[in-house]
Amino acid sequence: KAGVTQTPRYLIKTRGQQVTLSCSPISGHRSVSWYQQTPGQGLQFLFEYFSETQRNKGNFPGRFSGRQFSNSRSEMNVSTLELGDSALYLCASSPGLAGGPTTGELFFGEGSRLTVL
Amino acid sequence: AQSVSQHNHHVILSEAASLELGCNYSYGGTVNLFWYVQYPGQHLQLLLKYFSGDPLVKGIKGFEAEFIKSKFSFNLRKPSVQWSDTAEYFCAVNGVSGGSYIPTFGRGTSLIVHP
Numbered sequence: 093k094a095g096v097t098q099t100p101r102y103l104i105k106t107r108g109q110q111v112t113l114s115c116s117p118i119s120g121h122r123s124v125s126w127y128q129q130t131p132g133q134g135l136q137f138l139f140e141y142f143s144e145t146q147r148n149k150g151n152f153p154g155r156f157s158g159r160q161f162s163n164s165r166s167e168m169n170v171s172t173l174e175l176g177d178s179a180l181y182l183c184a185s186s187p188g189l190a191g192g193p194t195t196g197e198l199f200f201g202e203g204s205r206l207t208v209l
Numbered sequence: 210a211q212s213v214s215q216h217n218h219h220v221i222l223s224e225a226a227s228l229e230l231g232c233n234y235s236y237g238g239t240v241n242l243f244w245y246v247q248y249p250g251q252h253l254q255l256l257l258k259y260f261s262g263d264p265l266v267k268g269i270k271g272f273e274a275e276f277i278k279s280k281f282s283f284n285l286r287k288p289s290v291q292w293s294d295t296a297e298y299f300c301a302v303n304g305v306s307g308g309s310y311i312p313t314f315g316r317g318t319s320l321i322v323h324p
Contacts, residue, residue, distance in 0.1 A: 095252075125312070135299060135314035148311050182253065197243065198301075198312070200253040 094119065096201035098183050104207045110171040113204045117164050117185030123147075124166040125198065126158060129180040138181075141166055170206075178208045211236035211304045215315035222290050223323050230285040230318050232300035242283040243301040244274055245314075253299070259283065270294070292324045 097116040105111050117124050125140035125148075137150035141160035158168040164185075170177055184198035216231035234240065244256040257268025264276040274285045283300060300315040 127314075134316040135301075137312055137314075140311075150311065184253075197241075197255060197258055198245075198253075199255075200245075202252045 096183055096185050096199055098181075098201035098204050100204060101202065102205050102207075104209060105173050106209050107173055107175060109173050110169060111173060111206060112167055112169045113181055113183075113206075115166045115168075115183030115185075115201060117166070117183075118199055121185035121187050121199070122164055123186040124160055124164060125184050125186070126166070126168050127182040127184065128152075129182055129203070130178075135182070138168065173208045175208050178206060180205050211240075211302055211311070211313045213300055213302050213313050213315040215298075215300050215318050217318045218316065219319045219321075221321045221323070224292055225289050226322075228285070228287040228290045228294070228320070230298055230300075230320075232283045232285065232315060234281050234283065234300075234302040234313075236281075236302060236304045238304055241303040242274075242276060243303070244268065244272070244283075244285050245299045245301060247297040247299070247317075249296065256285070256298070290320075290322050292322050294320060295322045296320060 096118055099114045115124055123142045126138040128136045128138055138152055138156055139146055139158050140148045144160045155171045160166045180203045182200055182203045184200045186198055213234045242259040245253045246256045247253045256272055257266050257274055259266045259276045267273045272287050274283055276283050298318045301312055303312045
Protein backbone atom coordinates (compact mmCIF):
# COMPACT_ATOMS: atom_id res chain seq x y z
CA LYS A 93 0.00 0.00 0.00
CA ALA A 94 1.36 3.40 -0.91
CA GLY A 95 1.93 5.73 2.01
CA VAL A 96 0.80 9.28 2.56
CA THR A 97 2.12 11.55 -0.16
CA GLN A 98 2.69 15.25 0.30
CA THR A 99 3.59 17.80 -2.33
CA PRO A 100 5.59 19.88 -2.72
CA ARG A 101 8.35 18.67 -0.40
CA TYR A 102 10.11 22.02 -0.21
CA LEU A 103 9.05 25.52 -1.06
CA ILE A 104 10.17 29.07 -0.46
CA LYS A 105 7.76 31.98 -0.33
CA THR A 106 7.93 35.62 0.67
CA ARG A 107 5.88 37.42 3.27
CA GLY A 108 2.38 38.26 2.12
CA GLN A 109 2.16 35.46 -0.43
CA GLN A 110 -0.09 32.47 -0.08
CA VAL A 111 0.69 28.79 -0.36
CA THR A 112 -1.25 25.61 -1.05
CA LEU A 113 -0.02 22.22 0.11
CA SER A 114 -1.41 18.92 -1.05
CA CYS A 115 -1.83 15.56 0.65
CA SER A 116 -2.88 12.19 -0.75
CA PRO A 117 -3.85 9.78 2.03
CA ILE A 118 -3.38 6.05 2.14
CA SER A 119 -5.96 4.36 -0.04
CA GLY A 120 -9.13 3.72 1.95
CA HIS A 121 -8.33 6.24 4.67
CA ARG A 122 -11.07 8.82 5.02
CA SER A 123 -9.61 11.03 7.72
CA VAL A 124 -6.88 13.53 6.93
CA SER A 125 -5.33 15.81 9.50
CA TRP A 126 -2.69 18.51 9.25
CA TYR A 127 0.05 19.55 11.68
CA GLN A 128 2.62 22.29 11.94
CA GLN A 129 6.01 21.20 13.28
CA THR A 130 8.53 23.76 14.49
CA PRO A 131 11.54 23.43 16.80
CA GLY A 132 10.02 25.77 19.34
CA GLN A 133 6.42 24.55 19.42
CA GLY A 134 6.74 20.93 18.42
CA LEU A 135 3.82 19.32 16.60
CA GLN A 136 0.62 21.34 16.65
CA PHE A 137 -2.71 20.21 15.29
CA LEU A 138 -4.19 22.40 12.56
CA PHE A 139 -7.38 20.63 11.48
CA GLU A 140 -8.91 17.31 10.58
CA TYR A 141 -11.18 16.43 7.69
CA PHE A 142 -13.43 13.44 7.33
CA SER A 143 -15.65 12.83 4.31
CA GLU A 144 -15.04 16.35 3.00
CA THR A 145 -16.09 17.97 6.28
CA GLN A 146 -13.85 19.71 8.75
CA ARG A 147 -14.40 17.77 11.94
CA ASN A 148 -11.94 19.45 14.28
CA LYS A 149 -9.82 22.56 14.26
CA GLY A 150 -6.80 23.55 16.28
CA ASN A 151 -5.92 26.95 17.61
CA PHE A 152 -4.60 28.65 14.48
CA PRO A 153 -5.70 31.91 12.84
CA GLY A 154 -8.14 31.99 9.96
CA ARG A 155 -5.25 32.42 7.51
CA PHE A 156 -4.87 28.66 7.76
CA SER A 157 -7.58 26.78 5.93
CA GLY A 158 -8.08 23.44 4.32
CA ARG A 159 -10.41 21.27 2.38
CA GLN A 160 -10.91 17.66 1.45
CA PHE A 161 -12.10 16.29 -1.85
CA SER A 162 -14.39 13.36 -2.56
CA ASN A 163 -11.39 11.08 -3.16
CA SER A 164 -10.11 11.99 0.36
CA ARG A 165 -7.21 14.01 -0.99
CA SER A 166 -6.72 17.17 1.00
CA GLU A 167 -5.21 20.59 0.58
CA MET A 168 -4.27 23.21 3.09
CA ASN A 169 -3.82 26.87 2.31
CA VAL A 170 -2.01 29.58 4.19
CA SER A 171 -2.75 33.13 3.09
CA THR A 172 -0.79 36.30 3.80
CA LEU A 173 2.29 34.39 4.88
CA GLU A 174 4.30 35.55 7.87
CA LEU A 175 7.87 34.73 8.81
CA GLY A 176 6.57 32.64 11.70
CA ASP A 177 4.76 30.33 9.31
CA SER A 178 8.09 28.79 8.34
CA ALA A 179 7.73 25.19 9.43
CA LEU A 180 7.38 21.59 8.39
CA TYR A 181 3.74 20.92 7.57
CA LEU A 182 2.74 17.33 8.10
CA CYS A 183 -0.27 15.52 6.81
CA ALA A 184 -1.53 12.33 8.38
CA SER A 185 -4.25 9.95 7.36
CA SER A 186 -6.29 7.60 9.46
CA PRO A 187 -8.91 5.00 8.56
CA GLY A 188 -11.60 6.92 10.39
CA LEU A 189 -15.04 5.66 11.32
CA ALA A 190 -18.21 7.38 10.21
CA GLY A 191 -20.36 6.45 13.14
CA GLY A 192 -18.13 6.59 16.15
CA PRO A 193 -14.86 7.63 17.74
CA THR A 194 -11.72 7.04 15.79
CA THR A 195 -8.77 5.43 17.43
CA GLY A 196 -6.64 8.22 16.17
CA GLU A 197 -3.72 6.13 14.95
CA LEU A 198 -2.00 8.32 12.41
CA PHE A 199 0.04 7.57 9.31
CA PHE A 200 2.24 10.51 8.43
CA GLY A 201 3.64 11.80 5.20
CA GLU A 202 7.16 13.16 4.90
CA GLY A 203 5.96 16.73 5.11
CA SER A 204 6.21 19.95 3.15
CA ARG A 205 8.94 22.25 4.39
CA LEU A 206 7.90 25.86 3.96
CA THR A 207 10.37 28.69 4.28
CA VAL A 208 9.01 32.23 4.37
CA LEU A 209 11.49 35.01 3.59
CA ALA B 210 -8.01 21.35 27.15
CA GLN B 211 -5.70 18.41 27.00
CA SER B 212 -1.94 18.70 27.25
CA VAL B 213 1.04 16.39 27.06
CA SER B 214 4.33 16.81 28.86
CA GLN B 215 7.52 14.99 27.98
CA HIS B 216 10.02 15.48 30.73
CA ASN B 217 13.23 14.74 28.89
CA HIS B 218 14.04 16.93 25.91
CA HIS B 219 17.45 15.44 25.17
CA VAL B 220 18.73 12.07 26.24
CA ILE B 221 22.18 10.66 25.49
CA LEU B 222 22.91 7.01 26.17
CA SER B 223 25.48 4.40 25.34
CA GLU B 224 24.48 1.23 23.56
CA ALA B 225 23.01 -1.43 25.87
CA ALA B 226 21.87 1.14 28.41
CA SER B 227 18.25 1.08 29.52
CA LEU B 228 15.84 3.77 28.41
CA GLU B 229 12.82 5.34 30.02
CA LEU B 230 11.14 8.41 28.56
CA GLY B 231 8.49 10.08 30.63
CA CYS B 232 5.13 11.24 29.33
CA ASN B 233 2.32 12.75 31.37
CA TYR B 234 -0.96 14.06 30.07
CA SER B 235 -3.91 15.96 31.33
CA TYR B 236 -7.39 15.09 30.13
CA GLY B 237 -10.45 14.17 32.11
CA GLY B 238 -12.03 11.64 29.81
CA THR B 239 -11.20 8.57 27.78
CA VAL B 240 -7.86 8.71 26.02
CA ASN B 241 -5.99 6.83 23.39
CA LEU B 242 -2.24 7.02 23.87
CA PHE B 243 0.59 6.76 21.38
CA TRP B 244 4.30 6.97 21.00
CA TYR B 245 5.60 8.00 17.60
CA VAL B 246 9.20 7.93 16.44
CA GLN B 247 10.98 9.98 13.81
CA TYR B 248 14.28 8.51 12.67
CA PRO B 249 16.75 10.91 11.01
CA GLY B 250 15.54 11.77 7.53
CA GLN B 251 12.38 9.71 7.83
CA HIS B 252 8.73 10.45 8.49
CA LEU B 253 6.97 10.05 11.80
CA GLN B 254 5.80 6.51 12.39
CA LEU B 255 3.87 4.72 15.08
CA LEU B 256 5.96 2.98 17.74
CA LEU B 257 3.14 1.68 19.94
CA LYS B 258 -0.37 2.49 21.07
CA TYR B 259 -2.77 1.99 23.94
CA PHE B 260 -6.52 1.95 23.53
CA SER B 261 -7.76 -0.25 26.37
CA GLY B 262 -7.04 -3.49 28.20
CA ASP B 263 -3.59 -4.52 29.41
CA PRO B 264 -1.85 -1.31 30.45
CA LEU B 265 1.53 -2.70 29.41
CA VAL B 266 1.78 -2.49 25.65
CA LYS B 267 4.54 -3.70 23.42
CA GLY B 268 5.58 -2.04 20.21
CA ILE B 269 8.11 -2.47 17.49
CA LYS B 270 11.85 -2.92 18.00
CA GLY B 271 11.59 -4.04 21.62
CA PHE B 272 9.90 -0.90 22.95
CA GLU B 273 7.14 -1.05 25.54
CA ALA B 274 5.07 1.46 27.43
CA GLU B 275 2.99 1.33 30.57
CA PHE B 276 -0.23 3.26 31.04
CA ILE B 277 -0.75 4.25 34.67
CA LYS B 278 -4.16 5.85 34.81
CA SER B 279 -3.81 7.15 38.36
CA LYS B 280 -0.66 9.01 37.40
CA PHE B 281 -1.86 10.10 33.93
CA SER B 282 1.37 8.69 32.59
CA PHE B 283 2.43 6.65 29.59
CA ASN B 284 6.18 6.14 29.89
CA LEU B 285 8.22 4.53 27.14
CA ARG B 286 10.86 1.94 27.99
CA LYS B 287 13.45 -0.24 26.35
CA PRO B 288 15.78 -2.51 28.33
CA SER B 289 18.77 -2.17 26.04
CA VAL B 290 19.07 0.56 23.40
CA GLN B 291 20.93 0.29 20.12
CA TRP B 292 22.64 2.90 18.00
CA SER B 293 19.77 2.58 15.52
CA ASP B 294 17.34 3.87 18.17
CA THR B 295 18.76 7.35 17.71
CA ALA B 296 15.67 9.36 16.84
CA GLU B 297 13.10 11.85 18.07
CA TYR B 298 10.28 10.37 20.16
CA PHE B 299 6.86 11.93 20.53
CA CYS B 300 4.17 11.04 23.00
CA ALA B 301 0.63 11.77 21.79
CA VAL B 302 -2.79 11.76 23.37
CA ASN B 303 -6.16 11.64 21.66
CA GLY B 304 -8.94 12.75 23.91
CA VAL B 305 -12.00 10.87 22.74
CA SER B 306 -15.11 12.97 22.79
CA GLY B 307 -18.28 13.02 20.75
CA GLY B 308 -17.03 10.70 18.05
CA SER B 309 -13.88 12.50 17.11
CA TYR B 310 -10.67 13.66 18.62
CA ILE B 311 -8.09 16.36 18.73
CA PRO B 312 -4.61 14.86 19.00
CA THR B 313 -2.09 16.55 21.23
CA PHE B 314 1.60 15.86 20.98
CA GLY B 315 4.39 16.36 23.46
CA ARG B 316 7.36 18.51 22.47
CA GLY B 317 9.42 15.44 21.71
CA THR B 318 12.54 13.84 23.15
CA SER B 319 15.70 13.67 21.13
CA LEU B 320 17.54 10.42 21.86
CA ILE B 321 21.16 9.95 20.84
CA VAL B 322 22.71 6.53 21.34
CA HIS B 323 26.47 6.29 21.15
CA PRO B 324 27.91 3.05 19.77
